[in-house]
Amino acid sequence: MASSDPAQEPPPDGAVLVKHEDAVAVITLNRPHALNAITRDMASSYAHALRTADTDPRVRAIVVTGAGRGFCAGADLGVLNQGAEAIRAFVPPERDLPDLALRLTKPVIAAVNGPVAGIGFAYMLGSDIRYAARGASISTTFARLGLVAEYGLSWLLPRLVGTPWALELLLSGRTLDADEAARIGLVHHVTEPGEALAAALVYAKDLAANCAPSSLAAIKSQVYGDQDRTRQEALARTLKLMDASFDGPDLAEALAARRERRAPVFRTKE
Structure with missing residues (x-):
């Protein structure tokens, strides 16, 4: 997009x-x-x-x-x-x-x-x-x-x-x-x-x-893109995106911010 x-x-x-x-x-x-x-x-x-x-x-x-x-x-x-x-x-x-x-x-x-x-x-x-x-x-x-x-x-x-x-x-x-x-x-x-x-x-x-730019971009792409996909296609794509997000810096930053009781500092979307 x-x-x-x-x-x-x-x-x-x-x-x-x-x-x-x-x-x-x-x-x-x-x-x-x-x-x-x-x-x-x-x-x-x-x-x-x-x-x-x-x-x-x-x-x-x-x-x-x-x-x-x-x-x-x-x-x-x-x-x-x-x-x-x-x-x-x-x-x-x-x-x-x-x-x-x-x-x-x-x-x-x-x-x-x-x-x-x-x-x-x-x-x-x-x-x-x-x-x-x-x-x-x-x-x-x-x-x-x-x-x-x-x-x-x-x-x-x-x-x-x-x-x-x-x-x-x-x-x-x-x-x-x-x-x-x-x-x-x-x-x-x-x-x-x-x-x-x-x-x-x-x-x-x-x-x-409060929201990661990478998440906002991905979710927007998912919601609009999945309207033209079957449920199975959407699920398969979501699982790939989920797997990639687990290793991403934004999840680590969000969890650290919660532990440290501060606002998250998310990276700028590339």
């Missing part, structure tokens, strides 16, 4: 902001006047920011959020109103599609602070863990625009919430709130308004401080 070289890509522009809090990279979609609706350049910058964080040895977890009162309202309407060719040109190349976060080695946590729809919905589902603030509205919208289930959501959404709920949400394109989203398993945690980012950061910082 190694990432591509970010040096080959342009740096993020002002529409995507990156800052670091301890060992956590916080990536913010930054078009608050448009509820962070995505432009083509913004999609490229967001993908670049994710890859850069994934290859940065200082970073152990990633949080993504939106500036202002929205997470991401979907594709910029200026693109949609320009016709089919402009929309085709907007679709990111395969390596930059919203499932990029699932292909990274580091955990990605979404802090959904406000409205999310369309490609924003795909970005949210592309995160490994999702926090949402009460008052955030969540919608697929595709069917209401005469579109299909985009960006692989027909594969991913049933795996998150089950086929019946995936069909209900995709067919209707309706809006649901954070509490209903949590009830059906679409988001993991609901916070009070304005607190999603803070809660996501607490979770991310705990992962960064």
Whole structure:
């Protein structure tokens, strides 16, 4: 699951902001006047920011959020109103599609602070863990625009919430709130308004401080990779990974830290 070289890509522009809090990279979609609706350049910058964080040895977890009162309202309407060719040109190349976060080695946590729809919905589902603030509205919208289930959501959404709920949400394109989203398993945690980012950061910082980067990368690879393996294949692969981990320095460090009543100092993921 190694990432591509970010040096080959342009740096993020002002529409995507990156800052670091301890060992956590916080990536913010930054078009608050448009509820962070995505432009083509913004999609490229967001993908670049994710890859850069994934290859940065200082970073152990990633949080993504939106500036202002929205997470991401979907594709910029200026693109949609320009016709089919402009929309085709907007679709990111395969390596930059919203499932990029699932292909990274580091955990990605979404802090959904406000409205999310369309490609924003795909970005949210592309995160490994999702926090949402009460008052955030969540919608697929595709069917209401005469579109299909985009960006692989027909594969991913049933795996998150089950086929019946995936069909209900995709067919209707309706809006649901954070509490209903949590009830059906679409988001993991609901916070009070304005607190999603803070809660996501607490979770991310705990992962960064207390979990071995090698374990986080391996577990993420196991969970997503095993969806396309048989039970026997997954078990065989797990046994090999288990055997390798027994001789690894991280287990020895974790046990020593417990004996010495201190925080573990895990090696940076190679």
